[in-house]
Every structure is written in structure tokens, then in C-alpha cells.
Amino acid sequence: MKKETNVEKKELTKRDEILLDELGLMTKNEVAELLQVHTSSIDRYVREGKLPVKKIGTSKQCKCYYKKQDVITLLGLNEKQ
Numbered sequence: 001m002k003k004e005t006n007v008e009k010k011e012l013t014k015r016d017e018i019l020l021d022e023l024g025l026m027t028k029n030e031v032a033e034l035l036q037v038h039t040s041s042i043d044r045y046v047r048e049g050k051l052p053v054k055k056i057g058t059s060k061q062c063k064c065y066y067k068k069q070d071v072i073t074l075l076g077l078n079e080k081q
Helices: 014-023 026-036 037-048 068-075
Strands: 054-056 063-067
Touching: 026 037, 026 063, 026 068, 037 054
Parallel strands: none
Antiparallel strands: 054 063
């Protein structure tokens, strides 16, 4: 019986979660939850250039992260009033 690796499950270790938080990065699921949209909408925002993506890792095991500031900008919360 073959066990799934952590990469295949797309789970983050506690260390990785802390590191992402310190760097101000969010996963696709976190962004989708914050924006209250489906994850496929996040892909569409990336294709349309509305949300920049930071890819980390090799092309086969690449993980995508999003800067918190870019998500806030997409929400329109940092615009001058």
C-alpha cells in the first residue's frame, strides 16, 4: 500500500504555515475563503492579471501562493478614501 506524500495531499506543516504567515503569503484555499469565492475563481483572477501569483518549487511539484497585500488590493480595502 503506497502512502500519499505530503506534497500530494497539499498539506502544510506547522513550520510551513508559520513561514508563510511571516512572509505574508496565503494559499489558494485561504484566498478563496477570504474572498468568499470558489478556487476556480482565483485561477480566473490570475489569468486576468487581477491577482499575481508566486510559484514555489519545481514545475512538477510547484505550489502557488498569493501575497496578502495583493489580496487586500483585490478586495479594494487599501484604496485612498
